[in-house]
Amino acid sequence: MLGPAVVRGAPSQEQxxxxxxxxxxxxxxxxxxxxxxxxxxxxRGVRFSRGNRLIFRDVSCDFLRDRINVILGGSGSGxxxxxxxxGCLLRPAEGSICLDGALELTGLRLAEVRAYRRRVGMMFQGxxxxxxxxxxxxxxxxxREHSKLSEAEIRREVxxxxxxxxxxxVDGLLPAELSGxxxxxxxxxxxxxxxxxxxxxxxPFSGLDPxxxxxxxxxxxxxxxxxxxxxxxxxHDVPSTFRMAHHMVLMVDGEAISGGPEVFRASRDPRxxxxxxxSRP
Amino acid sequence: MNVxxxxxxxxxxxxxxxxxxxxxxxxxxxxxxxxxPGGLQIHAxxxxxxxLKPRAPVVIGGVKVGxxxxxxxxxxxxxxxxxxxxxxxxxxxxSSASILTSGVLGDQYIGIELGAEEDVxxxxxxxxxxxxxxxxxxxxxKVVQNLGADSE
Amino acid sequence: xxxNPVERLGRGTTDLVxxxxxxxxxxxxxxxxxxxRPWRLRRLLDEVFGIGVLSISIIGLSGLVVGLVxxxxxxxxxxxxGAENSLGAVVGLTLIRELGPVLTALLVAGRAGSxxxxxxxxxxxxxxxxxxxxxSVDPEDFVVAPKAMAMVISMPxxxxxxxxxxxxxxxxxxxxxxxxxxxxxxxxxxxxxxFREDVLGSLVKALVFGVLVALIATWRGYTAEPNAAGVxxxxxxxxxxxxxxxxxxxxxxxALWRV
Numbered sequence: 001m002l003g004p005a006v007v008r009g010a011p012s013q014e015q016x017x018x019x020x021x022x023x024x025x026x027x028x029x030x031x032x033x034x035x036x037x038x039x040x041x042x043x044r045g046v047r048f049s050r051g052n053r054l055i056f057r058d059v060s061c062d063f064l065r066d067r068i069n070v071i072l073g074g075s076g077s078g079x080x081x082x083x084x085x086x087g088c089l090l091r092p093a094e095g096s097i098c099l100d101g102a103l104e105l106t107g108l109r110l111a112e113v114r115a116y117r118r119r120v121g122m123m124f125q126g127x128x129x130x131x132x133x134x135x136x137x138x139x140x141x142x143x144r145e146h147s148k149l150s151e152a153e154i155r156r157e158v159x160x161x162x163x164x165x166x167x168x169x170v171d172g173l174l175p176a177e178l179s180g181x182x183x184x185x186x187x188x189x190x191x192x193x194x195x196x197x198x199x200x201x202x203x204p205f206s207g208l209d210p211x212x213x214x215x216x217x218x219x220x221x222x223x224x225x226x227x228x229x230x231x232x233x234x235x236h237d238v239p240s241t242f243r244m245a246h247h248m249v250l251m252v253d254g255e256a257i258s259g260g261p262e263v264f265r266a267s268r269d270p271r272x273x274x275x276x277x278x279s280r281p
Numbered sequence: 282m283n284v285x286x287x288x289x290x291x292x293x294x295x296x297x298x299x300x301x302x303x304x305x306x307x308x309x310x311x312x313x314x315x316x317x318p319g320g321l322q323i324h325a326x327x328x329x330x331x332x333l334k335p336r337a338p339v340v341i342g343g344v345k346v347g348x349x350x351x352x353x354x355x356x357x358x359x360x361x362x363x364x365x366x367x368x369x370x371x372x373x374x375x376s377s378a379s380i381l382t383s384g385v386l387g388d389q390y391i392g393i394e395l396g397a398e399e400d401v402x403x404x405x406x407x408x409x410x411x412x413x414x415x416x417x418x419x420x421x422x423k424v425v426q427n428l429g430a431d432s433e
Numbered sequence: 434x435x436x437n438p439v440e441r442l443g444r445g446t447t448d449l450v451x452x453x454x455x456x457x458x459x460x461x462x463x464x465x466x467x468x469x470r471p472w473r474l475r476r477l478l479d480e481v482f483g484i485g486v487l488s489i490s491i492i493g494l495s496g497l498v499v500g501l502v503x504x505x506x507x508x509x510x511x512x513x514x515g516a517e518n519s520l521g522a523v524v525g526l527t528l529i530r531e532l533g534p535v536l537t538a539l540l541v542a543g544r545a546g547s548x549x550x551x552x553x554x555x556x557x558x559x560x561x562x563x564x565x566x567x568x569s570v571d572p573e574d575f576v577v578a579p580k581a582m583a584m585v586i587s588m589p590x591x592x593x594x595x596x597x598x599x600x601x602x603x604x605x606x607x608x609x610x611x612x613x614x615x616x617x618x619x620x621x622x623x624x625x626x627x628f629r630e631d632v633l634g635s636l637v638k639a640l641v642f643g644v645l646v647a648l649i650a651t652w653r654g655y656t657a658e659p660n661a662a663g664v665x666x667x668x669x670x671x672x673x674x675x676x677x678x679x680x681x682x683x684x685x686x687x688a689l690w691r692v
Contacts, residue, residue, distance in 0.1 A: 051437055087567050114569040121567075128564030130556075132479075142568045190568075288482050295486045299590025302597040303636070306529065311628030338620050345620055383518040388624060 039101070040065035040198065040230040041086060043256075046095030048081065055081055056092065057254030063232050063247065068224050070241045071234045073251030074275065079234035080125070082251065083200050086232060087122050088113045099198075118146060121191030121229075125203040127183040129175035129190065136171040139190045146194065161189045164226075165219055181212035185219065192223065199223070201233040205240060213237070217244055238279045250275060321368040322350065324407045325378045325391070330360045331414030333380050333389045339364050340381075341393050346370045349391065364391065364408075371401035377410035389414060458573075476579040484545040484580070485587035489594065491540055496595035499536060500602020503527055507603070508611050517613065521621030524603035529626060529635045533596035535683050538642035541584075541591060542675040546650035549580050550671035553654025554664035562655075577655060581647035588643030589636055596635070634690045641686060642679050649675045 041063040048056040055078045063069040063086075071079045084090040085097060088105055097105040099116075108116060129138045136158060143154045162168070165185040170178065178186060184204055191199055204220065205213045217240045224231050235241055241248065242261050249258040252271045264272060265280055330352055339347040347366030355361040366372070375396030382389050393408075402408070507523040553576060556562050562572040600622065607613040626632065650671045657667035 051440075084563075087563075089563055089566060117567055117569045122564070124560045124564055126559050128560040130561055130564070131559075141570065145568065145570050190564075194568075288486075289478060291486045292478050292482050295481070295489060296586075296590060298489075299485075299587075299593050302593035303589065305597060306593060306626075306632045306635070307628060310525065310529075310623055310626040311632040334624075337624050345616065348624065383516075383621075388519060388522065388621065390624075 038065045039063070040099065041232075042096075042098045042101070043082075043085075044096045044098070046082075046085070046092040046097065048078075048085075048090070048092045050081075054254055056095075059095070059251075059254070059256045061249045061256040061258040063230060063249075065230050066224070066228050067246035068221070068231045068233065068244050069247045069249065070245040071232065071249045071251060072236065072238070072241055072275070075236070077251040078254070079236075079251055080202055082249075082256075083122075083202050083232060083234045086198070086200055087120060088116065118194060119196050120198045120200065121194065121196035123184070123187045123191040123199070123201040123204060125206055127175060127187040129183065129186060131175050133174075134171065135167075135173050135175060135178065135186050138175065139186065139193055142190065142194050157193065158189075161193050164192070164223070165189045166215075180207050181216060184208070184216050188216075188219065188223070192227070192229075195227070197229055199229045199231045201231065201235075203234055203236070205235060205237045213240060220244065238276060239281065242281050320347070320365045321402070321404050323364050323366065323372070323402050323404070324361060325364060325411050326355060326359050326361045326407070327380065327411050327413045328359065329413040329416065330362065330380060331389055331416055333362070333391070333414060337388060338390045339366055339393065340390055341370065341372075341395065346393075362391070373398040374400045374402055374406070375410070376402070376408060377412065378408045379412035380414035382415070473575075473579065476575070477582055480579045480583035481587055483548070484541070484583045485590060488541055488544055488587070488591055491544055492537060492591045492595050493598050495536060495540055496533075496598035497602045499532055499595075500524065500528065500599030500604075501606055502602075503532070503599065504603035504606025505610070508606065508613075517611070518617050519621050519625075520603065520607050520613065521618040521623075522625035525600060525622040525626050526631060528596045528599040528603075529631045530687075531683070533599065534592045534635050534638035534642055535679060537592040537595045537639065538588065538646060538679040539676050541588060542646045542650070542679065543672050545584065545587075546646045546671050546675050547668045549584070549647075549650040550654035550657070550667045551664055553577070553580070553651060554657035554667040557655070557657050558659050558661070558664060573655075577651045581651050584647035584650070585640065585643040588646070589639040592635065592639035592642075630691070634686070637690065638683065638686050641682055645678050645682060646675045649678065 039062045043062070044060050046056050046059040047054075048059075059078075059082065071082055073079045081090060085092055085105070088108060091106055095106070099105060103116070105116070129135065130141070133141070139158050139161065140154050143149055143157060147154075149157065162170070165188050167182065167185050167189060170182065170186065175183060175186065188201075188204075191201075201220065204216055208216060220231065220233070221244050223229065233245075242265070245261050247258065248261055248264055249256050250264070250272060252275060257267075257269065257272060259267075264276075267273070333349065333352065335349050335351055337349045338345045339349065347364055350363040350365040352360055352362045364378075372393060373396035375398045377394050377396070379392050379394065380389055381392045503524045504520065507520050507527075508517055511517045511520055511523065553562075556572075556576065562576065565572045565575055604615060604618050607618040608615050653667040653671045653674070654664075657663040
């Protein structure tokens with residue numbers, strides 16, 4: 001149980017200081033400087049293949065603390081794979097994924113992975129809610145597993161997180177009875193229930209109509225603003241990415257191109273131009 | 282949490298029914314049961330028990346009144362069976378016990394032919410008159426032998 | 434979980450060994466889950482409902498019909514030797530020693546085993562197991578263990594129900610159809626069945642089959658390829674693998690238990 005203590009101690013302090021700087025950073029947002037900005041997750045030289053297919057040749061990029069980081073890329077480019085590596089669901093063959101400059105994810109043992117995941121929320125593409133349990137039980141599950149809260153306290157916490165994602169009267173419903181947008185919100189609620197400092201969202205906009213997409217987008221922006229959480233979103237939706245992202249990572253040919261939205265807007269890199277194909281705002 | 286009482290009730294019924302079935306198989310059929318302390322135990326010594334086994338039925342006039350508890354050799358190396366019979370059935374002291382076979386190849390059991398005495402057997406008593414099992418192979422062997430002797 | 438053909442071939446041939454490894458690992462997890470908090474009991478009860486209670490009708494009906502058939506066939510054969518009084522012994526020993534546990538295991542593998550594999554497999558497809566992992570909840574503890582445990586509990590109970598209804602079916606034939614005597618049937622039954630050799634052996638078989646089906650079904654679901662074809666393959670191979678291994682283990686238990 002050495003791992004968890006190390007994991008917990010260092011980042012929380014760093015985060016306190018970081019949050020104090022919030023206003024200045026919000027102002028200076030347009031001129032984001034990666035080198036000076038606190039980096040939450042640093043990925044260096046990651047290589048990964050599935051079967052014979054090389055997915056990551058050499059991926060290096062950063063994800064910024066308390067910001068909305070969006071991973072873009074064509075289908076099969078490895079957006080989800082990268083996200084799953086951040087959740088320790090996959091391990092790269094080579095390279096390093098480093099948290100807060102201190103915690104190396106690629107070398108964690110099982111108990112350390114468990115401790116790490118309690119600080120990470122993940123919103124899966126299809127929601128990944130357990131379909132044999134009600135929405136309420138799904139969202140309450142992490143609390144029941146990892147806290148000693150009473151049922152009344154759990155009820156309060158769950159309803160509070162329901163309010164923050166604007167879900168009402170869904171307690172007794174099964175996940176199958178929810179609409180697509182509601183399922184995304186319930187998944188977001190479950191990912192947020194333990195107040196993570198890293199939130200991973202896999203295709204939060206897939207399968208949504210434009211109006212619902214806007215609602216979910218606004219909700220993610222709101223969560224990022226109010227909760228101070230580092231958000232990493234894998235998405236293929238270009239317009240919403242340019243609206244919400246503070247930092248972007250584009251996956252092409254097994255490599256990552258990263259930078260702020262303004263960098264991508266102006267980029268003349270042929271790979272970037274090929275991906276956006278004129279869809280840049 | 283969605284607790285459904287009906288579902289739990291059905292699970293309870295299922296487990297209960299399964300355990301009752303298991304109990305029936307083990308106790309009634311498997312012979313774990315003991316026919317109660319009131320069972321009357323009487324002894325019968327035979328020359329030959331053949332295929333008679335413990336828990337074979339003890340029958341009077343075709344009706345089962347008990348079963349064989351054990352079969353062991355006595356001091357004279359003769360097989361001695363302990364019969365566990367219903368004490369409500371008064372068996373006269375001059376009754377006889379025979380080892381019979383149901384059908385030609387069926388299981389063996391003990392049939393008791395009742396005597397005429399007024400006194401009945403008590404626990405631990407010995408049945409005086411016994412008739413041993415008929416061993417089919419020996420019977421056939423004897424017949425063959427006799428046929429051979431005749432033809433000489 | 435994909436791989437090149439050689440990897441797949443290797444995985445296919447080592448599946449049995451991997452299953453044995455899974456058995457050992459899983460046994461440890463069952464102990465952990467069993468000593469877990471009381472609401473794991475909640476999940477166990479729900480699984481016993483799904484596996485046991487919902488199998489009662491198919492098991493009961495099959496047991497009854499098998500008993501009827503055994504009664505008729507047994508009578509037709511025995512009456513040629515004038516041994517029709519031993520019908521109870523024939524029906525009873527056949528059911529208790531062999532048909533009860535084996536047919537129950539085959540039916541349960543088809544009905545509940547396939548359902549377990551399909552459910553866990555579809556949880557793999559919809560990332561529900563990964564979802565649990567991301568909540569630091571061990572899916573083997575939360576999903577697999579209650580299902581496997583429920584299977585191991587349900588199998589002997591279902592087998593006992595099957596046998597009891599089969600014995601009743603045999604008696605229906607003995608009394609109602611061929612006009613025999615219930616007392617003779619039961620006497621023959623009771624005097625031929627031994628506790629250790631027959632009833633205990635039957636129970637051991639049912640328990641072992643329960644473990645086999647539980648392990649194969651959960652393992653196949655757990656390792657299903659994350660797509661629809663993968664789930665269907667897991668379901669099919671669960672039924673095939675558990676049926677074959679039930680029959681193979683039946684032979685070995687029969688051979689060893691009679692020593």
